[in-house]
Amino acid sequence: MTIFAYRFIIVAMASDKKSKREVSTLIPYKRSEDKICFFMQRRDANAQRLPDYFAFFGGGVKSGETPENAMLREIKEELEYEPYRYKFFKRFEFPESINNVFIIEVDELFEDKIKVREGQYGSFLSIEDINQEKKISGSDKYVLWQIFTALK
Numbered sequence: 247m248t249i250f251a252y253r254f255i256i257v258a259m260a261s262d263k264k265s266k267r268e269v270s271t272l273i274p275y276k277r278s279e280d281k282i283c284f285f286m287q288r289r290d291a292n293a294q295r296l297p298d299y300f301a302f303f304g305g306g307v308k309s310g311e312t313p314e315n316a317m318l319r320e321i322k323e324e325l326e327y328e329p330y331r332y333k334f335f336k337r338f339e340f341p342e343s344i345n346n347v348f349i350i351e352v353d354e355l356f357e358d359k360i361k362v363r364e365g366q367y368g369s370f371l372s373i374e375d376i377n378q379e380k381k382i383s384g385s386d387k388y389v390l391w392q393i394f395t396a397l398k
Contacts, residue, residue, distance in 0.1 A: 266339070270317035270346040271304030272329060273393060274356060276370065282397055283370035284390055285356065286382075287324070290365055299381040300371065302345075302389075303364070313337075313346035325368075326361040335393060340385045347389055 274285040286300040295301075303324050307316040314334070321327055332350035362368045373394045376382055382390075 266344050268307040268344040270313040271302035272321050272348045274352045281372045283372050287365040317348050324364040
């Protein structure tokens with residue numbers, strides 16, 4: 247299934263707002279050799295959610311916390327990084343979760359400025375890599391395609 251097909255599957259899914267987990271994520275991206283690459287986490291093989299998958303850095307929004315504050319807290323915990331000049335991209339609602347997505351354009355030295363403290367490692371993936379990778383959820387592929395389309 248291609249990244250394009252995920253759009254139609256996800257839009258067609260029913261949703262239940264009462265049982266949804268709300269998360270905030272930051273998706274760093276860089277432009278390199280006429281490509282846009284997204285920085286993703288390779289989750290631990292024993293992770294509770296999406297074990298051994300590529301996923302976004304970020305996490306749950308606590309009670310009374312804004313989506314932006316949740317993102318800043320999670321990124322500091324997971325990457326030892328305090329982002330600035332980030333932008334809110336969009337709030338995505340999926341059958342089991344709500345994802346408040348923030349994006350930030352980073353430079354070639356980004357990986358020298360962070361320390362990955364969650365998951366196996368972080369890696370930049372192009373949209374072609376993402377489309378071919380089997381261990382990225384359909385909802386994450388959909389989010390990345392939306393960002394890629396907006397940035398082109």
